[in-house]
Amino acid sequence: MVKENNQIPQSVIRRLTRYLSQIHMFRDSGEEWVSSQVLAEALDLTSSTVRQDLSHIDISGISRKGYEVKQLEKSLKKVLGADLVWNAVVVGAGNLGRALAAHEDFSRKGFRICGIVDKDKSKIGKRVGRLRVQPLRRLPIMVGDENIAIGILAVPEAAAQSVADILIASGVRGILNMALSHVIVPARVSVVDARMVASLQELSYAIMTNR
Amino acid sequence: MVKENNQIPQSVIRRLTRYLSQIHMFRDSGEEWVSSQVLAEALDLTSSTVRQDLSHIDISGISRKGYEVKQLEKSLKKVLGADLVWNAVVVGAGNLGRALAAHEDFSRKGFRICGIVDKDKSKIGKRVGRLRVQPLRRLPIMVGDENIAIGILAVPEAAAQSVADILIASGVRGILNMALSHVIVPARVSVVDARMVASLQELSYAIMTNR
DNA sequence: TAGATTGTTAATCGATTAACAATC
DNA sequence: TAGATTGTTAATCGATTAACAATC
Numbered sequence: 001m002v003k004e005n006n007q008i009p010q011s012v013i014r015r016l017t018r019y020l021s022q023i024h025m026f027r028d029s030g031e032e033w034v035s036s037q038v039l040a041e042a043l044d045l046t047s048s049t050v051r052q053d054l055s056h057i058d059i060s061g062i063s064r065k066g067y068e069v070k071q072l073e074k075s076l077k078k079v080l081g082a083d084l085v086w087n088a089v090v091v092g093a094g095n096l097g098r099a100l101a102a103h104e105d106f107s108r109k110g111f112r113i114c115g116i117v118d119k120d121k122s123k124i125g126k127r128v129g130r131l132r133v134q135p136l137r138r139l140p141i142m143v144g145d146e147n148i149a150i151g152i153l154a155v156p157e158a159a160a161q162s163v164a165d166i167l168i169a170s171g172v173r174g175i176l177n178m179a180l181s182h183v184i185v186p187a188r189v190s191v192v193d194a195r196m197v198a199s200l201q202e203l204s205y206a207i208m209t210n211r
Numbered sequence: 212m213v214k215e216n217n218q219i220p221q222s223v224i225r226r227l228t229r230y231l232s233q234i235h236m237f238r239d240s241g242e243e244w245v246s247s248q249v250l251a252e253a254l255d256l257t258s259s260t261v262r263q264d265l266s267h268i269d270i271s272g273i274s275r276k277g278y279e280v281k282q283l284e285k286s287l288k289k290v291l292g293a294d295l296v297w298n299a300v301v302v303g304a305g306n307l308g309r310a311l312a313a314h315e316d317f318s319r320k321g322f323r324i325c326g327i328v329d330k331d332k333s334k335i336g337k338r339v340g341r342l343r344v345q346p347l348r349r350l351p352i353m354v355g356d357e358n359i360a361i362g363i364l365a366v367p368e369a370a371a372q373s374v375a376d377i378l379i380a381s382g383v384r385g386i387l388n389m390a391l392s393h394v395i396v397p398a399r400v401s402v403v404d405a406r407m408v409a410s411l412q413e414l415s416y417a418i419m420t421n422r
Numbered sequence: 423t424a425g426a427t428t429g430t431t432a433a434t435c436g437a438t439t440a441a442c443a444a445t446c
Numbered sequence: 447t448a449g450a451t452t453g454t455t456a457a458t459c460g461a462t463t464a465a466c467a468a469t470c
Contacts, residue, residue: 099310206401
């Protein structure tokens with residue numbers, strides 16, 4: 001364990017998020033220990049993959065028992081930054097943007113939505129849960145004042161790049177891209193795509209080829 | 212080109228969805244031809260990867276010109292099933308479920324949301340755009356009557372598996388999983404994860420390790 | 423103790439990149 | 447024609463799986 005300092009591969013990080021979710025389930029059903037085998041079965045993986053993955057993080061298993069659930073939860077949260085609170089702003093106050101701004105899961109998992117902005121005058125000032133839609137031009141002030149690290153991009157395909165540029169200029173460190181299109185960013189900014197239409201297209205391909 | 216019959220790797224399919232989105236941009240700006248080099252640059256890939264990927268689908272490029280935009284769009288749509296209309300039902304009428312049911316991008320890209328259901332009595336009957344929230348128990352009838360292939364799972368973590376089981380019993384062929392947790396399904400059903408909290412956790416890791 | 427399970431090394435498998443002859 | 451770009455093969459790189467000694 002603890003292969004500290006050098007970066008963990010993206011493929012592993014993606015599975016660590018799944019381990020964390022699964023560990024919560026085990027914790028909630030009162031389990032105190034979990035083996036690589038049990039974790040693997042719950043997530044359709046091999047126990048070998050689980051052990052390899054966990055070798056990247058600060059956790060020690062015990063022969064014949066496995067990993068302590070509480071400790072594993074703590075280590076996974078630590079490495080993913082899930083033990084911190086991350087401030088975020090939603091850009092785009094369409095159906096999707098408003099839903100994301102009000103989505104309970106986010107705050108429950110440490111992502112605090114501090115604001116929602118739109119460039120469309122007819123949307124500005126409208127209530128979204130406890131927030132009000134602000135004008136797009138306020139973005140730099142909001143990001144600076146509220147220590148916002150993450151921008152959630154929920155605008156139409158065609159606007160995605162120009163709005164991403166504004167987010168970057170405002171000083172966010174990462175972008176969750178909900179738009180269809182690819183956005184280009186400088187190296188100091190990170191992007192993760194969460195393109196739902198793309199996911200649906202992957203799904204339709206899978207359905208078509210599934211026998 | 213045309214390595215027909217044998218399945219295209221998941222990693223390639225994921226990029227094909229990106230090519231399709233990018234091709235729409237080129238088309239909209241009036242381009243008629245696109246080379247592997249240009250496509251690669253727009254998406255942060257190598258031209259070699261693009262050519263390899265396109266060798267899986269039914270398209271021929273021409274030396275010195277590249278690929279015809281219209282033809283490439285058509286081939287990409289064909290292989291991804293994006294030339295078809297897919298009927299879908301949203302399960303869970305929380306903030307997220309309601310937004311997904313009303314999301315314009317979906318219908319524009321051929322995913323027709325035919326219904327939204329919830330088990331919570333207080334939500335049933337409420338309007339969501341042109342739809343009304345139906346009781347969960349109507350799911351099998353809806354899926355059968357409206358030829359629904361896809362279920363979009365937008366329920367809390369703890370309910371995900373049991374609701375997935377109901378979707379499967381109702382006869383859907385694929386599930387878009389918006390819930391945090393992993394769902395287990397029989398081989399004849401396909402699942403694609405679109406777990407947004409997981410994406411945010413990937414992003415926070417990326418931010419933390421970005422210098 | 424006996425045996426289940428970890429941690430890790432080595433083997434396999436798959437995906438990406440490089441290279442280049444063919445071609446328009 | 448000259449040269450840009452494809453299509454494809456081979457090389458490299460990285461990720462997953464298998465295997466097994468160490469250990470509790």
